Amino acid sequence: MAKILGIDYGKIITGLSITDEKKIFAFGLNAIPTKNLMNFLEYFLVHEKIEEIVVGLPKKLNNQKEILIETEIQKFINKFHVKYPKIIIERLDERFTSKIAFSTMIELGLKRKKRRKKVILNQISATIILQSYLTKKKNSYS
Template sequence: MSKILGIDYGKKMTGLSITDSKKKFAFGLDVVHTNKLMNFLKSFKIENSIEKIVIGLPKNLNNEEFSIEKYIKKFIFKFRLQYPRIRIDRLDERFTSKIAFHAMIESGIKKKKRRKKEILHKISAIIILQSYLKKN
């Protein structure tokens, strides 16, 4: 049964999350170096297991896009060339990093570990995907 993949795209690291087979819950999948993201997706056999991906849309409070959006658009272009059958949806990701950071504090993650961006990207990817599932 196919699933939905959530992506919190970053310049250096990208957080990934995935749904259960019923598409009710989002779970952390992995954090990969962004320059190795396409290779990861290929080895993950995305064509066989993913029907859709949800990528965060970074905007500020003035509804303007952050500079990272140009890199995300390049990734989406490459992705669509390689996987034209997989649908791509975007979700406004305002405040996901702050929510993820507070989630780390509330879950008792030590201060030293909270500094690692990998954890923040993974939790943000979960929040993006779970928000998408709740919305739809």
């Protein structure tokens, strides 16, 4: 069965998450330098059957899009869609995911030094984005 890939796109580091085959749970996958994202995905998509990706949609509290990063995300989405036209691309509001991820790191007991690592933060954020999407999708079918 195909899986869903979650992406927390960042200027420097991009967090990735993936679902189980039943698309019930999201798991942290990796966090990689954004400049290597397309190369990573080319390799990854050869080994994993992905039918859909969920990319975080950065918004401000007033519901306005974060213009600077959104421009970069749109470039990525267009490039991805050209290369993989059969993979569905969804967007999900990612407000507060970084704050929730940081709180999760504290709850898990990660030391201050580890909490400073953007790699872990982005990976947890990607997992939150994907799990939120799965929950929203499940609730819309109920």
